[in-house]
Amino acid sequence: MIYYVIPARKGSKGLPFKNRKLFDITAKTIPNDAKPYTIVSTDDEYISELALGYGFKVHNRSSSVSVDTANTRDLLREVVDDFDIRPDDDIVMMYLTYPERTFADVERIYDFYKKNDGNSLLCKHG
Secondary structure, three states: OEEEEEEOOOOOOOOOOHHHHHHHHHHOOOOHHHHHHEEEEEOOHHHHHHHHHOOOEEEEOOHHHOOOOOOHHHHHHHHHHHHOOOOOOEEEEOOOOOOOOOHHHHHHHHHHHHHOOOOOOOOOOO
């Protein structure tokens, strides 16, 4: 099983409410068959409502993973525990700060990851 996790906390040091501004761009790229496996992790009620409107699941982030110093590993531990994600499931992080990314890009790099028997993969545009 593949789960798509969109981290979208309320706070932002650089651009206030940037996740609110970028959320729809990523949400619109998620195809209907992936929506039931998409989890939005947020502490922002506005984003929660948007996520539910798209048919996504919502993870209510704890305060400990909602601060700007929180790490992704702790966030994912919460998501895995809250949604009973199994060790053999895969998680694709859908960071909102890549507005030009398409779902075809996600599928292409996921295929690369699987074909190469990867343990982890970080994508970036160079």
